[in-house]
Amino acid sequence: MEKLDKTVKKAVAIKDVTQCEATGRMLEKARRDGVVVAFDRAAGMKPCPIGAESACCKMCYMGPCRLNARDPYGKVGVCGATIDTIQSRNLARMVASGSAAHNDHGMAVLELFKGVANGTITDYTIKDPYKLEALCLELGLEIEGMTIQEKALALADELEKTYTQTEGEIPFVKRVPAKTLETWRKLDIVPRGAMIEVMGIMSRTHMGCDQHYENITKAISKAALADGWGGSMVATELGDIMFGTPSPVQADVNFGVLKEDHVNVIVHGHEPNLFESMLVSVSDPSLVQIARDKGAKGINLVGMCCSGAEMMSRHGVPHAGNFMSTEPVLVTGAVDAMAVDIQCIQQGLAKTAEFYKTHLITTNPRCHIEGARHIEFEEHTPRECTDEIVTLAIARFADRGVDVEIPQIINKGIHGFSHEYINYMLGGSFRSSYAPLNDNIINGRIRGVAGVVGCVNPRVKQDWVHVELVKELIKNDVLVIQTGCSQIALAKAGLTVPEAAVLAGPGLREVCEAVGMPPVLGLGSCVDNTRILIAATAMVNQGGLGDSIADLPVAGAAPEWMSEKAVAIGQYFVASGVFTVFGVGFPTVKETKFHDHLFGGLEDQGLGKWGVTKDPYEMAAMMLAHIDKKRKELGIDKSRERVLTDMASRRELA
Numbered sequence: 026m027e028k029l030d031k032t033v034k035k036a037v038a039i040k041d042v043t044q045c046e047a048t049g050r051m052l053e054k055a056r057r058d059g060v061v062v063a064f065d066r067a068a069g070m071k072p073c074p075i076g077a078e079s080a081c082c083k084m085c086y087m088g089p090c091r092l093n094a095r096d097p098y099g100k101v102g103v104c105g106a107t108i109d110t111i112q113s114r115n116l117a118r119m120v121a122s123g124s125a126a127h128n129d130h131g132m133a134v135l136e137l138f139k140g141v142a143n144g145t146i147t148d149y150t151i152k153d154p155y156k157l158e159a160l161c162l163e164l165g166l167e168i169e170g171m172t173i174q175e176k177a178l179a180l181a182d183e184l185e186k187t188y189t190q191t192e193g194e195i196p197f198v199k200r201v202p203a204k205t206l207e208t209w210r211k212l213d214i215v216p217r218g219a220m221i222e223v224m225g226i227m228s229r230t231h232m233g234c235d236q237h238y239e240n241i242t243k244a245i246s247k248a249a250l251a252d253g254w255g256g257s258m259v260a261t262e263l264g265d266i267m268f269g270t271p272s273p274v275q276a277d278v279n280f281g282v283l284k285e286d287h288v289n290v291i292v293h294g295h296e297p298n299l300f301e302s303m304l305v306s307v308s309d310p311s312l313v314q315i316a317r318d319k320g321a322k323g324i325n326l327v328g329m330c331c332s333g334a335e336m337m338s339r340h341g342v343p344h345a346g347n348f349m350s351t352e353p354v355l356v357t358g359a360v361d362a363m364a365v366d367i368q369c370i371q372q373g374l375a376k377t378a379e380f381y382k383t384h385l386i387t388t389n390p391r392c393h394i395e396g397a398r399h400i401e402f403e404e405h406t407p408r409e410c411t412d413e414i415v416t417l418a419i420a421r422f423a424d425r426g427v428d429v430e431i432p433q434i435i436n437k438g439i440h441g442f443s444h445e446y447i448n449y450m451l452g453g454s455f456r457s458s459y460a461p462l463n464d465n466i467i468n469g470r471i472r473g474v475a476g477v478v479g480c481v482n483p484r485v486k487q488d489w490v491h492v493e494l495v496k497e498l499i500k501n502d503v504l505v506i507q508t509g510c511s512q513i514a515l516a517k518a519g520l521t522v523p524e525a526a527v528l529a530g531p532g533l534r535e536v537c538e539a540v541g542m543p544p545v546l547g548l549g550s551c552v553d554n555t556r557i558l559i560a561a562t563a564m565v566n567q568g569g570l571g572d573s574i575a576d577l578p579v580a581g582a583a584p585e586w587m588s589e590k591a592v593a594i595g596q597y598f599v600a601s602g603v604f605t606v607f608g609v610g611f612p613t614v615k616e617t618k619f620h621d622h623l624f625g626g627l628e629d630q631g632l633g634k635w636g637v638t639k640d641p642y643e644m645a646a647m648m649l650a651h652i653d654k655k656r657k658e659l660g661i662d663k664s665r666e667r668v669l670t671d672m673a674s675r676r677e678l679a
């Protein structure tokens with residue numbers, strides 16, 4: 026095990042690195058145990074100042090070239106590349122990687138769906154045939170007289186174009202509001218297919234190819250839109266069809282969901298198929314009996330990160346915590362197995378798991394980790410993998426060999442607000458619609474809507490920026506919708522319950538109390554950010570709030586972002602018309618042409634724009650200012666007072 030004192034010269038105060046009490050307690054224990062986790066590694070590793078502002082280029086081996094961020098135009102690279110070329114190429118590759126990650130995930134979901142449709146995969150089924158049919162009709166497929174299986178095959182064929190098509194437009198652009206799509210077509214940023222757009226970025230950012238930041242930005246938008254309206258949207262929609270469209274469900278969050286007297290299995294990652302199968306394995310009577318024979322009261326399945334958020338939204342599976350809690354949760358000693366698939370699986374887990382004798386099991390061909398056991402997950406025989414993991418967990422329970430210390434903290438919350446449910450919740454089953462939301466925005470009870478999403482990052486205090494930002498927004502009557510690790514931060518802060526409406530401003534509070542909803546709506550995992558795009562589209566289509574997503578009084582934020590996927594998500598929101606603010610920092614040099622293009626130029630073209638600040642209160646102020654600007658442009662800036670008609674005014678009317 027690496028030594029704590031070698032990694033961190035000066036131990037940072039735990040209260041300064043996390044707001045999560047359970048994580049903090051486990052950091053204290055890790056220090057007692059001499060175990061190093063990402064918080065310590067971050068303290069011992071200053072971010073590279075040149076890389077942080079993207080002022081270096083290693084696209085070829087004449088360099089790597091370093092420019093001076095304090096004097097960005099004072100120097101160029103060996104080939105003559107300017108700061109704008111260097112930054113835009115670097116950002117393009119981040120977006121390509123982020124988009125590739127979501128598209129690869131979405132493609133895996135599509136492959137599973139195809140197998141279910143053609144009957145070669147039998148462990149999964151179609152749980153939502155209504156959504157299947159609605160989607161087929163929305164995409165203009167001829168399905169008259171078709172069986173469910175035939176419809177599913179037709180849909181799979183159509184959605185495959187999302188990835189493989191090399192000309193034309195990806196299928197889900199049919200959903201994009203007309204004016205937004207018109208802007209995309211004018212700017213030539215409509216994605217053809219994800220593979221060609223991601224390949225296009227890798228090709229044009231090769232040394233000596235595209236060297237105009239504006240043209241590179243178009244490619245960035247295309248690859249990002251191929252994520253949001255492409256691969257991620259396919260993952261969400263097909264996930265709903267196969268595993269059920271979420272509707273509100275109560276779920277427990279935090280380390281207290283682990284049970285000392287149960288076999289504890291955690292699934293961490295992003296793809297729902299592993300988790301869905303694990304859900305079946307942990308309920309298998311023969312495995313439960315083996316666990317009981319070993320002295321356990323049962324088998325306890327818990328999620329983390331995004332697949333955890335997805336399973337919590339769909340089935341109410343308990344969630345232990347977000348990304349930065351994945352190592353600390355092992356410090357409890359209570360985790361008998363952690364099964365991981367893809368994305369956001371820190372390599373440091375292997376050493377921490379080894380120290381606490383937890384089985385860390387990789388399951389996906391795309392993600393092996395040195396020091397972890399690999400049991401490959403195969404959709405045709407999923408139980409072979411998940412049963413084996415449960416069996417290993419039971420064996421470890423019987424002989425844990427480490428102290429168990431579980432912080433007894435549980436936060437209850439309501440999750441699972443899909444677009445479909447929001448539609449129903451606001452309008453009821455006879456007249457489900459977004460009219461009540463739009464009306465309440467127009468009459469000023471709700472000032473606007475904010476999407477607060479994304480990661481946690483050890484460069485800022487875990488959860489704190491998310492929580493402070495969201496509290497500030499709801500206090501100002503902004504309805505907040507959430508996904509991913511951000512949603513978990515707010516769940517731990519107790520804001521995903523209807524009672525949290527007391528923290529909202531009077532208008533939002535009134536609406537929340539009338540509907541019985543929390544002021545913060547959790548939509549699921551990061552691919553489910555597409556639910557936010559769909560909700561925004563529904564607001565445009567409902568009418569009264571402009572003709573394009575860019576007209577809406579909405580804003581987005583990723584206050585503690587860290588992954589390349591977050592940059593791809595940010596860019597697809599910006600390209601869709603949303604003002605999107607990142608916390609932590611942003612990989613550009615201020616006052617350069619490329620930076621100004623992202624932070625203003627794109628808005629002039631009819632899209633959204635980027636913003637950045639570390640401070641949650643400033644972030645809220647920026648988002649509110651944008652929302653107010655949009656309200657003014659829509660002519661709804663003066664909230665209409667409800668005028669009660671008295672006898673005098675009636676006589677006047679007469």
Ligand code: XCC
Nearest residue numbers: 331369479480509510551
């Ligand atoms: Fe990863 Fe998705 Fe970020 Fe969390 S929010 S740290 S990307 S797990 Ni998706």
